[in-house]
Amino acid sequence: MSFNFTVSPSFPNERISDWYIFNTWLQRSLSLPIHLELYDNFGAQRAAIAAGKVDMIHANPFDASLLVREKGFRAIARPEGPPDEMVVVTAADSPAQGIPDLTPGTRLACTDDPCVNTVGRILLEPANLDTGNTVEHRRDTYIQVAKEILRGEADIGFLPVVAFKSLSSLVRRDLRVLVTSDAQVIQHVFLVGPALHERGDDIARLLLAMHETSKGIAMLEALGATSWQPVQQEDVEFMIDIISTLTQ
Amino acid sequence: MQDMDRAHIAGDAAEHVLTYADGTSRRVYVTSIETPYPHGKLIVSRTNTAGIITQCNQSFVDMSGYAMDELIGQPHSILRHPAMPAAAFRDLWDTVQAGRQWHGYVKNLRKDGGHYWVYAAVVPNIRDGNIAGYTSVRREPSRVNIEASEARYAEMNRP
Protein backbone atom coordinates (compact mmCIF):
# COMPACT_ATOMS: atom_id res chain seq x y z
CA MET A 1 0.00 0.00 0.00
CA SER A 2 1.30 3.45 -0.76
CA PHE A 3 0.54 6.79 0.83
CA ASN A 4 -0.98 9.59 -1.19
CA PHE A 5 0.70 12.97 -1.37
CA THR A 6 -0.77 16.00 -3.08
CA VAL A 7 0.06 19.66 -3.56
CA SER A 8 -2.33 22.61 -3.48
CA PRO A 9 -3.11 23.40 -7.15
CA SER A 10 -2.04 27.02 -6.66
CA PHE A 11 1.56 26.51 -7.81
CA PRO A 12 2.69 27.52 -11.32
CA ASN A 13 2.45 24.76 -13.97
CA GLU A 14 6.19 24.86 -14.70
CA ARG A 15 6.74 23.34 -11.27
CA ILE A 16 4.89 20.08 -11.88
CA SER A 17 8.06 18.12 -12.65
CA ASP A 18 9.79 19.69 -9.62
CA TRP A 19 7.10 18.33 -7.33
CA TYR A 20 7.65 14.85 -8.84
CA ILE A 21 11.36 15.18 -8.16
CA PHE A 22 10.59 16.26 -4.59
CA ASN A 23 8.28 13.27 -4.16
CA THR A 24 10.93 10.83 -5.40
CA TRP A 25 13.42 12.30 -2.95
CA LEU A 26 10.87 12.07 -0.13
CA GLN A 27 10.13 8.40 -0.89
CA ARG A 28 13.80 7.44 -1.01
CA SER A 29 14.73 9.37 2.10
CA LEU A 30 11.87 7.91 4.13
CA SER A 31 11.87 4.45 2.50
CA LEU A 32 8.13 4.87 2.18
CA PRO A 33 5.98 4.22 -0.87
CA ILE A 34 4.46 7.61 -1.67
CA HIS A 35 2.28 8.33 -4.65
CA LEU A 36 2.09 11.94 -5.84
CA GLU A 37 -1.32 12.83 -7.22
CA LEU A 38 -1.73 16.36 -8.58
CA TYR A 39 -5.21 17.76 -9.13
CA ASP A 40 -6.05 20.32 -11.81
CA ASN A 41 -8.27 22.36 -9.57
CA PHE A 42 -9.35 22.92 -5.98
CA GLY A 43 -12.68 21.20 -6.48
CA ALA A 44 -11.02 17.94 -7.55
CA GLN A 45 -8.54 18.13 -4.69
CA ARG A 46 -11.30 18.77 -2.14
CA ALA A 47 -13.21 15.77 -3.44
CA ALA A 48 -10.09 13.62 -2.95
CA ILE A 49 -9.68 14.96 0.60
CA ALA A 50 -13.33 14.22 1.36
CA ALA A 51 -12.89 10.69 -0.01
CA GLY A 52 -9.92 10.11 2.33
CA LYS A 53 -7.49 9.83 -0.59
CA VAL A 54 -4.92 12.25 0.85
CA ASP A 55 -2.34 11.30 3.51
CA MET A 56 0.13 14.11 3.08
CA ILE A 57 -0.37 17.55 1.53
CA HIS A 58 1.33 20.82 0.82
CA ALA A 59 -1.87 22.67 1.62
CA ASN A 60 -3.42 25.92 0.66
CA PRO A 61 -4.06 27.88 3.89
CA PHE A 62 -7.81 27.66 3.38
CA ASP A 63 -7.75 23.89 3.01
CA ALA A 64 -5.47 23.69 6.06
CA SER A 65 -8.43 24.84 8.17
CA LEU A 66 -10.55 21.88 7.16
CA LEU A 67 -7.67 19.40 7.29
CA VAL A 68 -6.46 20.39 10.77
CA ARG A 69 -9.78 21.11 12.45
CA GLU A 70 -11.86 18.34 10.92
CA LYS A 71 -9.60 15.67 9.45
CA GLY A 72 -6.94 15.33 12.13
CA PHE A 73 -4.01 16.53 10.01
CA ARG A 74 -0.88 17.74 11.78
CA ALA A 75 1.27 20.69 10.68
CA ILE A 76 4.89 19.75 9.95
CA ALA A 77 6.53 22.71 8.24
CA ARG A 78 6.02 25.81 6.15
CA PRO A 79 8.09 26.98 3.20
CA GLU A 80 10.30 30.00 3.76
CA GLY A 81 10.32 32.21 0.71
CA PRO A 82 8.24 34.92 -0.90
CA PRO A 83 5.02 35.28 1.12
CA ASP A 84 1.68 34.06 -0.24
CA GLU A 85 0.32 37.45 -1.26
CA MET A 86 -2.00 38.40 -4.10
CA VAL A 87 -2.72 41.38 -6.34
CA VAL A 88 -5.85 42.95 -7.79
CA VAL A 89 -4.93 44.04 -11.33
CA THR A 90 -6.64 46.08 -14.00
CA ALA A 91 -5.76 47.12 -17.56
CA ALA A 92 -2.91 49.63 -17.72
CA ASP A 93 -5.24 52.14 -19.42
CA SER A 94 -8.16 51.63 -17.02
CA PRO A 95 -9.50 54.85 -15.47
CA ALA A 96 -9.45 53.26 -11.97
CA GLN A 97 -6.44 54.43 -9.97
CA GLY A 98 -7.35 52.62 -6.78
CA ILE A 99 -9.90 50.19 -5.38
CA PRO A 100 -12.37 52.92 -4.29
CA ASP A 101 -12.68 53.97 -7.96
CA LEU A 102 -14.27 50.63 -8.88
CA THR A 103 -18.03 50.73 -9.37
CA PRO A 104 -20.94 48.28 -9.10
CA GLY A 105 -21.12 45.99 -12.12
CA THR A 106 -17.32 45.50 -12.11
CA ARG A 107 -16.42 42.34 -14.05
CA LEU A 108 -13.91 40.24 -12.17
CA ALA A 109 -11.78 37.38 -13.53
CA CYS A 110 -10.33 34.80 -11.13
CA THR A 111 -9.56 31.10 -10.78
CA ASP A 112 -10.94 28.75 -8.14
CA ASP A 113 -8.12 29.37 -5.61
CA PRO A 114 -10.07 29.87 -2.34
CA CYS A 115 -7.28 31.82 -0.66
CA VAL A 116 -6.69 34.29 -3.46
CA ASN A 117 -10.41 34.76 -3.97
CA THR A 118 -11.21 35.35 -0.30
CA VAL A 119 -8.38 37.83 0.20
CA GLY A 120 -9.24 39.47 -3.14
CA ARG A 121 -12.86 39.90 -2.10
CA ILE A 122 -11.74 41.60 1.12
CA LEU A 123 -9.60 44.00 -0.86
CA LEU A 124 -12.73 45.05 -2.81
CA GLU A 125 -14.69 45.92 0.35
CA PRO A 126 -13.42 49.53 0.49
CA ALA A 127 -15.34 50.04 -2.78
CA ASN A 128 -18.44 48.37 -1.31
CA LEU A 129 -18.17 45.62 -3.91
CA ASP A 130 -19.29 42.10 -3.12
CA THR A 131 -20.63 39.04 -4.93
CA GLY A 132 -24.01 40.78 -5.25
CA ASN A 133 -22.80 43.74 -7.32
CA THR A 134 -19.90 42.26 -9.30
CA VAL A 135 -19.83 39.78 -12.16
CA GLU A 136 -17.38 36.95 -11.58
CA HIS A 137 -15.74 35.07 -14.46
CA ARG A 138 -14.12 31.82 -13.27
CA ARG A 139 -11.16 30.77 -15.43
CA ASP A 140 -8.93 27.70 -15.29
CA THR A 141 -5.57 29.45 -15.24
CA TYR A 142 -4.02 32.76 -14.26
CA ILE A 143 -2.90 33.34 -17.86
CA GLN A 144 -6.55 33.24 -18.84
CA VAL A 145 -7.38 35.71 -16.06
CA ALA A 146 -4.74 38.12 -17.39
CA LYS A 147 -5.90 37.68 -21.00
CA GLU A 148 -9.52 38.45 -20.11
CA ILE A 149 -8.42 41.82 -18.80
CA LEU A 150 -6.25 42.53 -21.82
CA ARG A 151 -9.16 41.69 -24.16
CA GLY A 152 -11.45 44.01 -22.20
CA GLU A 153 -13.74 41.15 -21.13
CA ALA A 154 -13.02 41.73 -17.43
CA ASP A 155 -12.30 44.98 -15.56
CA ILE A 156 -10.15 43.48 -12.82
CA GLY A 157 -8.50 40.18 -11.96
CA PHE A 158 -7.18 38.34 -8.89
CA LEU A 159 -3.68 36.84 -9.19
CA PRO A 160 -1.17 35.49 -6.68
CA VAL A 161 1.93 37.69 -6.69
CA VAL A 162 4.03 34.74 -7.94
CA ALA A 163 1.65 34.15 -10.84
CA PHE A 164 1.65 37.86 -11.70
CA LYS A 165 5.44 37.94 -11.70
CA SER A 166 5.64 34.88 -13.92
CA LEU A 167 3.51 36.49 -16.64
CA SER A 168 5.53 37.58 -19.67
CA SER A 169 6.75 41.16 -19.54
CA LEU A 170 4.59 41.87 -22.60
CA VAL A 171 1.44 40.88 -20.74
CA ARG A 172 2.49 42.56 -17.52
CA ARG A 173 3.16 45.84 -19.33
CA ASP A 174 -0.53 46.12 -20.19
CA LEU A 175 -1.68 45.44 -16.64
CA ARG A 176 -1.60 47.65 -13.56
CA VAL A 177 -1.71 46.60 -9.90
CA LEU A 178 -4.49 48.36 -7.95
CA VAL A 179 -3.55 46.83 -4.61
CA THR A 180 -1.26 44.14 -3.20
CA SER A 181 -2.33 42.15 -0.16
CA ASP A 182 -0.17 42.14 2.96
CA ALA A 183 -1.81 39.45 5.06
CA GLN A 184 1.55 38.01 6.24
CA VAL A 185 0.44 35.11 8.40
CA ILE A 186 -1.65 33.31 5.80
CA GLN A 187 0.66 30.71 4.29
CA HIS A 188 0.84 27.30 2.72
CA VAL A 189 1.69 24.52 5.18
CA PHE A 190 2.92 20.95 4.87
CA LEU A 191 0.52 18.62 6.68
CA VAL A 192 0.42 14.89 7.40
CA GLY A 193 -2.79 12.98 7.93
CA PRO A 194 -3.58 10.41 10.62
CA ALA A 195 -2.17 7.48 8.57
CA LEU A 196 1.26 9.13 8.67
CA HIS A 197 1.28 10.63 12.17
CA GLU A 198 3.74 8.00 13.35
CA ARG A 199 6.23 9.17 10.75
CA GLY A 200 5.47 12.86 11.35
CA ASP A 201 8.65 13.56 13.31
CA ASP A 202 10.82 11.82 10.68
CA ILE A 203 9.19 13.82 7.90
CA ALA A 204 9.63 17.07 9.85
CA ARG A 205 13.32 16.34 10.51
CA LEU A 206 13.90 15.56 6.86
CA LEU A 207 12.19 18.72 5.58
CA LEU A 208 13.78 21.04 8.14
CA ALA A 209 17.26 19.83 7.15
CA MET A 210 16.59 19.98 3.41
CA HIS A 211 18.42 23.28 2.88
CA GLU A 212 21.59 21.83 4.41
CA THR A 213 22.63 20.04 1.22
CA SER A 214 23.21 21.56 -2.21
CA LYS A 215 20.83 19.05 -3.76
CA GLY A 216 18.17 20.05 -1.23
CA ILE A 217 18.72 23.75 -1.92
CA ALA A 218 18.32 23.17 -5.65
CA MET A 219 15.07 21.25 -5.11
CA LEU A 220 13.73 23.95 -2.80
CA GLU A 221 14.65 26.68 -5.24
CA ALA A 222 12.79 24.89 -8.01
CA LEU A 223 9.70 24.89 -5.78
CA GLY A 224 10.08 28.61 -5.05
CA ALA A 225 11.36 28.34 -1.47
CA THR A 226 14.64 28.69 0.38
CA SER A 227 13.98 26.30 3.27
CA TRP A 228 11.29 24.62 5.34
CA GLN A 229 10.63 26.22 8.71
CA PRO A 230 9.18 24.49 11.75
CA VAL A 231 5.56 25.20 12.61
CA GLN A 232 3.89 24.55 15.91
CA GLN A 233 0.34 23.35 15.93
CA GLU A 234 -0.57 26.66 17.64
CA ASP A 235 0.84 28.63 14.66
CA VAL A 236 -1.58 26.83 12.40
CA GLU A 237 -4.48 27.18 14.85
CA PHE A 238 -3.77 30.94 14.93
CA MET A 239 -3.77 31.08 11.13
CA ILE A 240 -7.04 29.17 11.04
CA ASP A 241 -8.61 31.63 13.52
CA ILE A 242 -7.52 34.51 11.29
CA ILE A 243 -8.88 32.84 8.17
CA SER A 244 -12.19 32.19 9.92
CA THR A 245 -12.68 35.95 10.29
CA LEU A 246 -12.14 36.44 6.56
CA THR A 247 -14.75 33.95 5.44
CA GLN A 248 -17.65 35.48 7.36
CA MET B 1 -4.14 52.70 32.64
CA GLN B 2 -2.06 55.87 32.64
CA ASP B 3 -3.56 59.10 31.33
CA MET B 4 -2.48 60.07 27.84
CA ASP B 5 0.55 62.34 27.71
CA ARG B 6 -0.34 65.78 26.30
CA ALA B 7 3.23 66.04 25.02
CA HIS B 8 2.58 63.28 22.45
CA ILE B 9 -0.46 65.00 20.95
CA ALA B 10 -0.17 66.53 17.50
CA GLY B 11 -2.06 69.84 17.27
CA ASP B 12 -5.33 71.03 18.83
CA ALA B 13 -6.95 68.46 21.04
CA ALA B 14 -10.12 68.04 23.07
CA GLU B 15 -9.78 66.49 26.50
CA HIS B 16 -12.07 63.62 27.58
CA VAL B 17 -12.22 61.36 30.61
CA LEU B 18 -13.11 57.82 29.55
CA THR B 19 -14.74 55.53 32.05
CA TYR B 20 -14.17 51.87 31.30
CA ALA B 21 -16.45 48.89 31.94
CA ASP B 22 -14.49 48.02 35.11
CA GLY B 23 -15.09 51.49 36.57
CA THR B 24 -11.54 52.81 36.11
CA SER B 25 -10.97 55.95 34.09
CA ARG B 26 -8.34 57.56 31.91
CA ARG B 27 -7.77 61.06 30.58
CA VAL B 28 -7.38 61.10 26.78
CA TYR B 29 -6.77 63.81 24.18
CA VAL B 30 -8.46 63.69 20.83
CA THR B 31 -7.65 65.53 17.61
CA SER B 32 -9.63 65.39 14.37
CA ILE B 33 -6.76 63.88 12.36
CA GLU B 34 -7.57 60.58 10.64
CA THR B 35 -4.81 58.19 9.58
CA PRO B 36 -5.94 56.38 6.41
CA TYR B 37 -6.15 52.59 6.54
CA PRO B 38 -3.05 51.02 4.92
CA HIS B 39 -4.43 49.43 1.72
CA GLY B 40 -4.09 45.66 1.43
CA LYS B 41 -3.04 45.07 5.03
CA LEU B 42 -4.62 43.09 7.83
CA ILE B 43 -4.16 44.56 11.31
CA VAL B 44 -3.91 41.69 13.79
CA SER B 45 -3.75 41.47 17.58
CA ARG B 46 -4.39 38.86 20.23
CA THR B 47 -5.45 39.13 23.85
CA ASN B 48 -5.73 36.80 26.80
CA THR B 49 -9.21 36.08 28.15
CA ALA B 50 -9.06 39.32 30.19
CA GLY B 51 -8.46 41.51 27.11
CA ILE B 52 -4.77 42.16 27.76
CA ILE B 53 -2.75 42.40 24.53
CA THR B 54 -0.39 39.42 24.19
CA GLN B 55 0.68 39.63 20.53
CA CYS B 56 0.25 41.94 17.54
CA ASN B 57 1.60 42.45 14.05
CA GLN B 58 3.64 45.37 12.72
CA SER B 59 0.62 46.98 11.04
CA PHE B 60 -1.10 47.10 14.43
CA VAL B 61 1.92 48.82 15.97
CA ASP B 62 2.30 51.26 13.08
CA MET B 63 -1.36 52.31 13.11
CA SER B 64 -1.56 52.75 16.88
CA GLY B 65 1.37 55.16 17.04
CA TYR B 66 2.75 53.29 20.07
CA ALA B 67 5.89 51.14 20.19
CA MET B 68 5.38 47.38 20.39
CA ASP B 69 6.53 47.24 24.02
CA GLU B 70 4.08 49.99 25.01
CA LEU B 71 1.24 47.76 23.76
CA ILE B 72 2.07 44.22 24.89
CA GLY B 73 0.73 43.67 28.39
CA GLN B 74 -1.71 46.62 28.21
CA PRO B 75 -5.52 46.33 28.14
CA HIS B 76 -6.84 46.48 24.57
CA SER B 77 -8.90 49.50 25.65
CA ILE B 78 -5.68 51.53 25.31
CA LEU B 79 -7.08 52.18 21.81
CA ARG B 80 -10.57 53.13 22.90
CA HIS B 81 -11.83 56.34 21.32
CA PRO B 82 -14.40 58.48 23.16
CA ALA B 83 -16.62 58.43 20.05
CA MET B 84 -17.14 54.68 20.52
CA PRO B 85 -20.23 53.83 22.59
CA ALA B 86 -19.73 51.44 25.51
CA ALA B 87 -22.62 49.32 24.18
CA ALA B 88 -20.59 48.35 21.09
CA PHE B 89 -17.88 46.80 23.26
CA ARG B 90 -20.41 45.20 25.60
CA ASP B 91 -21.87 43.48 22.54
CA LEU B 92 -18.34 42.48 21.44
CA TRP B 93 -17.54 40.85 24.78
CA ASP B 94 -20.97 39.18 25.13
CA THR B 95 -20.57 37.67 21.65
CA VAL B 96 -17.01 36.35 21.96
CA GLN B 97 -17.45 35.08 25.52
CA ALA B 98 -20.37 33.05 24.19
CA GLY B 99 -17.91 31.45 21.74
CA ARG B 100 -19.07 33.34 18.65
CA GLN B 101 -17.39 35.76 16.26
CA TRP B 102 -18.05 39.51 16.44
CA HIS B 103 -17.82 41.90 13.49
CA GLY B 104 -18.14 45.66 13.62
CA TYR B 105 -16.79 49.07 12.64
CA VAL B 106 -14.41 50.56 15.18
CA LYS B 107 -12.86 54.00 15.52
CA ASN B 108 -9.54 53.63 17.32
CA LEU B 109 -7.55 56.25 19.22
CA ARG B 110 -3.86 56.68 18.42
CA LYS B 111 -1.11 57.65 20.81
CA ASP B 112 -0.96 61.08 19.09
CA GLY B 113 -4.68 61.75 19.64
CA GLY B 114 -5.60 61.00 16.01
CA HIS B 115 -7.76 58.09 14.94
CA TYR B 116 -8.22 55.35 12.33
CA TRP B 117 -11.31 53.41 11.28
CA VAL B 118 -11.31 49.64 10.81
CA TYR B 119 -13.78 46.89 10.05
CA ALA B 120 -12.91 44.50 12.87
CA ALA B 121 -13.58 40.86 13.58
CA VAL B 122 -12.92 39.29 16.97
CA VAL B 123 -12.81 35.51 17.24
CA PRO B 124 -12.44 33.34 20.34
CA ASN B 125 -9.37 31.05 20.18
CA ILE B 126 -10.92 27.72 21.07
CA ARG B 127 -8.32 25.15 22.15
CA ASP B 128 -9.28 21.75 23.55
CA GLY B 129 -12.82 23.00 23.85
CA ASN B 130 -11.96 26.05 25.97
CA ILE B 131 -11.55 29.73 25.13
CA ALA B 132 -7.81 30.32 25.44
CA GLY B 133 -7.85 33.97 24.31
CA TYR B 134 -9.11 36.17 21.49
CA THR B 135 -7.79 37.26 18.09
CA SER B 136 -8.83 40.39 16.26
CA VAL B 137 -8.35 40.86 12.52
CA ARG B 138 -9.12 44.25 10.99
CA ARG B 139 -9.54 45.22 7.39
CA GLU B 140 -10.21 48.36 5.38
CA PRO B 141 -13.78 49.70 5.59
CA SER B 142 -15.52 51.65 2.83
CA ARG B 143 -16.05 55.39 3.28
CA VAL B 144 -19.82 54.94 3.12
CA ASN B 145 -19.74 52.44 5.99
CA ILE B 146 -17.46 54.66 8.07
CA GLU B 147 -19.91 57.55 7.70
CA ALA B 148 -22.88 55.37 8.56
CA SER B 149 -21.10 54.04 11.66
CA GLU B 150 -20.07 57.52 12.73
CA ALA B 151 -23.70 58.65 12.59
CA ARG B 152 -24.96 55.55 14.39
CA TYR B 153 -22.40 55.83 17.21
CA ALA B 154 -23.13 59.56 17.63
CA GLU B 155 -26.81 58.66 18.02
CA MET B 156 -25.98 55.94 20.58
CA ASN B 157 -23.83 58.39 22.57
CA ARG B 158 -26.58 61.03 22.78
CA PRO B 159 -27.58 61.28 26.46
Ligand SMILES: Cc1cc2nc3c(=O)[nH]c(=O)nc-3n(C[C@H](O)[C@H](O)[C@H](O)COP(=O)(O)O)c2cc1C
Ligand atom coordinates in the same frame (compact mmCIF):
# COMPACT_ATOMS: atom_id res chain seq x y z
C1 LIG C 1 -9.12 40.58 20.61
C2 LIG C 1 -9.73 41.91 21.02
C3 LIG C 1 -9.44 43.05 20.29
C4 LIG C 1 -9.97 44.29 20.65
N1 LIG C 1 -9.64 45.37 19.89
C5 LIG C 1 -10.08 46.60 20.28
C6 LIG C 1 -9.70 47.76 19.54
O1 LIG C 1 -9.00 47.69 18.53
N2 LIG C 1 -10.13 48.96 19.99
C7 LIG C 1 -10.91 49.09 21.11
O2 LIG C 1 -11.26 50.21 21.46
N3 LIG C 1 -11.31 48.00 21.79
C8 LIG C 1 -10.91 46.77 21.40
N4 LIG C 1 -11.31 45.66 22.10
C9 LIG C 1 -12.27 45.86 23.21
C10 LIG C 1 -11.57 46.26 24.48
O3 LIG C 1 -11.18 45.08 25.17
C11 LIG C 1 -12.50 47.06 25.40
O4 LIG C 1 -13.67 46.33 25.66
C12 LIG C 1 -12.93 48.41 24.81
O5 LIG C 1 -11.81 49.17 24.40
C13 LIG C 1 -13.76 49.23 25.76
O6 LIG C 1 -13.16 49.31 27.02
P1 LIG C 1 -13.88 48.71 28.32
O7 LIG C 1 -14.53 47.43 27.93
O8 LIG C 1 -12.76 48.54 29.31
O9 LIG C 1 -14.89 49.72 28.75
C14 LIG C 1 -10.82 44.41 21.78
C15 LIG C 1 -11.12 43.25 22.50
C16 LIG C 1 -10.61 42.02 22.14
C17 LIG C 1 -10.96 40.79 22.92
